[in-house]
Amino acid sequence: MISRQLLNIVMLVEIGLLVLAVCLFFAHGLWLFFYERRLARLTEAARDSLAHLATRGTVNVEEIEALRRLPHDVQVIAFLEISRHLSGSGKERLSFVALQVGVVDRARKLCESRSWARRLRGARILSRLDVVDPLVQRLLSDPHPAVRAQAAEWAAAQPSVAVISAMLALLADPATQARFAVQNALLRMGSVVAGPLATFLERNSGRAAEAGLRVAESLAGPTFGQAGLRLSRTADIGVRIAAAKLLGAVGDAAGAERLIELLDDSDSSVRAAAAQGLGRMQHWKAASLLAHRLRDSAWRVRRAAGLALRSIGAPGVLFLRRALKEDDAFAADMAQQVLDLPAAAASV
């Protein structure tokens, strides 16, 4: 039989582990209780000083000294917390105080660390404080995607030519997270990105172009028209779809012509995107062609065409009503469903 001695040893080890676990569990609870109380008290004090600073706009030496005396983690919590509610000159003042207190310097050191987690934390602090620093810009080419993504988030508030150009290069980033962060940041930069992005789109294709087209669609400026037209002729289906959506958002005459051509594309998703684009620009001249697409073999095209007709307004609705009497049951049913939709749902 399994020796009792062995069982005794195992049991002793287990008892030791259990006692250790109980001690750790309750000790941690106790520590958390006191730590959080202390943290709340200190953070409250720091919050008060920073709130004064934000409202008065002046820097009080005593308050900076008081902030400096606080534990580092409390400083970071307080600065990051208040940074959410500030922008413009308020944020600038906050960054200045953070620099005086030493938060910025410590974040810079973190950005240079060999550990990705520390670099990420450093980049997060500098991003939230909108600190202009070439160190964070360098992190745009960091080996860890989370750090690159964070650097991209920082870049949204620093729309310099160099930063925009580095960000555009990242549109082809293989990591989804970094690509998403870059797209998001470019979008937040706003119209300042339009020129460089249009040039980028005129020179690129593939995944990078597709990612750029999504940003361009949301920015929807006339500068993107030419790039949209060019990319709508590429072989890549994903790019053609994104280009069709962009042309719909731009809404110029050349784009409308191209979208009409794309209604006959070999791929159903592209045809649907073209119909959606025409609906978005409320191009009533295309109503008859859209009505024809109610007979398309693909559900998504029929649906997009129906919704587009509804968004066009009176002429589109007229075509939908006519379609109710169609011989083609698919077209009639789709027309009926789109006409039944409440206004709020029809615009989705």
Add this chain to the structure above:
Amino acid sequence: MSGVLQTGVSQILLKGQFVVLLYFLAVNGWYLILLLSSLLELRRHMLLIADESRHLLLSSTLSPTISILAPAYNEEATIDASLRALLALQYPNLEVIVVSDGSKDRTVQVLVERFDLVPVKTIYEQRIKTKPVRSLYRSSTYPSLVVVDKDNGGKADALNVGLSFARGELVCAMDADTLIEADGLQRMIRPFLYGTDVVATGGTIRVVNGSEVKFGRVVKTSVPTNLLAGVQVVEYLRAFLFGRLGWNRLGGNIIISGAFGLFQRDAVVNAGGYLHDTVGEDMELVLRLKRLSYERGGPGTIAFVPDPVAWTEVPESAKVLGRQRDRWHRGLADVLWRHRRMLFNPRYGVTGLFVFPYYAFVELLAPVIEAAGLIALALGLATGAVDWTFAGLFYLTAYGLGTALTAFTLILEDLSFHRYETFRDRTLLFWWALVENLGYRQMTVYWRLRGLWKFLRGKKDWGSMERKGFHPLTVS
């Protein structure tokens, strides 16, 4: 005669003890690996999310659209509050599809009255074959709400109908009574943004019993004082934080709770959607997606997010709990049997070589081994082949190991999310961890054996789940 019996039993126990010991060591060794893996994974996760500002995702129009598929069957009393909580989730591009699975009560009428629904022509793109759809409604006030009324066909069928209506690139499958944290979707979508190979994500589901719920949200967390609910709190924490998180790092998660999971819509549709003829449809789908990723290529990572993202009510009566566990084990047996060719098959990588054998030999057969051990022990004691002191020591060793693992899981929770903050909650949690092995565990062995027996007899019924309701009641 009794001497012969005693010698026989003694011989069997002597020969069998090494098998039992090996099994015991292998299982607990594996648990230890999982625990270490969970610890590393949790550390990495906490580093990634420290000071993270998720509001950027919330404000981005570029975020992928998520379609929530909410099957409902006779949910007249709770559907209003549940749906309002879903519509208020913090996510920018959200669509909510409620599928009434042939409800016999006023579920659909309540929705029509309270959400300004209007009937629209019932046509849709049938991506998966399902029971007929009776009617389709859209809301005049909630543009992203779709309500489908269909013939009764079970949860799997309702989810498949939802898949046909979903516009989103990602679909979120859930139970009608799951309470999702307001920022749960933002947390769940992370793996899709972090990786290119992710086909599905699951998050930590916690027990809501004992906690305070208002407007479909958990506002105050407490450990329940009810024995069965309390023990299940500990059980859920262990299953999610130690089991699933551990497998995350080892590359082999194959379970996403049916209560709340996020999937790539096209991958699910291409795989054929949920199966109707199994009681373990959620696990079956995940394992099928995993298998197909090896066979056809394409995304295959099943990611697990340790953040507490959703809450569920667990049974407080032994009868209902027994039915649930019996069904879960039947589901597990059925799913493993359906995909048995993956077992030890190198074509399926880590899943075939490690994960599948783990679920087959540890999760599925555990009750059999445990029951055999208990029977052998009883026989040994009756015939005098095993002495009482030894039996007691062995039981205490096994009990101690289980409790130590649970205790370390509690520490993991405390170091990361520490949702149970008060001294009372901590004491209760520890108490339930100690009590779990004294009777409850043996009851689950019985229920799981019953499930296995029913599986062998080909029974596929669901049984009913009686709910006590949240505290205070959310019924409007």
